[in-house]
Amino acid sequence: MGYSGSASRQHTPARQRPEHEYYYDHYDHHAQPTHPVRPAAIKLEGPYGDFRDDLVKQGYTVIKSAISPDQAKAYQQKAFDWLASFNTPLDLADPSTWKAENLPVQTKLNTFESYSVVHEKFMWDLRQEDGIIEPFSEIWGTDKLVVSFDSVNITLPNRADKPARSPWPHVDQSPLRQGLHCIQGIINLSQAGPEDGSLALYPASHALVEEYFRTQTDESSWKPEDRYYFGKEGIKWFEERGCKPIKVQADPGDLILWDSRSIHWGAEQTPKSDTIRTVVYAAYAPAALASADTLKQKKHVFEKFGATTHWPHDNMELRGLHAKLPDGQLDPRNRDRPREMPEYTDKLLRLAGVKAY
């Protein structure tokens, strides 16, 4: 097993992420992709007799107790302390204070990516946990990995000022990529039971998505952006082939992994749940898959304490560096560095892609 090392050499400058891009279902046999198609970064086949078999067959898996439940609780508390560090009346024990004006600016996806939070010490401590890194090392067949600069999701249940978000089924991989390129991870710090918020996913959809793109979409519309949203018709195609959505259940300390070709979204709590969903997104890939340009951009984002996408080795979009209030003004609470700086160990700098292996 190994990876092909076929890193993209194309220059993709750091940019603000566009708002949702929707692609519509077209069908044209004669259309050709307008960008080069990229072959798989790795081929997982198995059987392995471990978690990788589920990843291959179902497109997702749950690694139990990647960190201990006690560690998960301690990390969750750090995330809560961060959330409550903006000098507002927010009280996590008092739902009447759970309002946008008492919170730092949150994305529509319930994540926090501004205020340098992505580089807070607790975020880097989590990313450096061996129990989180090891499954990715096994998948990729190397421990020379880089990690994504991704966000923390703290979803307060039953917010009076904010309706629950409807599903937004998507994959995080462009139709221009063939095969497996990215494994995404959720470090689960809260209970994710049937009524709680969690990852919603169509098992085995990763194995059908290329056929879908090939037969149901116009190839000339394929774009290099590694996100593709499905409308009702698209979802129907998968459901007609036996795919049914599930909400992935997990305990605090579990690591949820999924193939970026799996159709998924972040499901919010039902009204029956009073659990504050708390998760950190982290994905790892071989440093050798990142191009020199990508590493340069990654270093730039690292130095700015910025966030990028789910992707560790590509897509260095600089996201939400400065939070903006609903009226469009910059949030005066913006921070240009983390509240608590991590120690820049060699391990951290290598995972950040800043120091070579």
Ligand SMILES: [Fe+2]
């Ligand atoms: Fe996603």
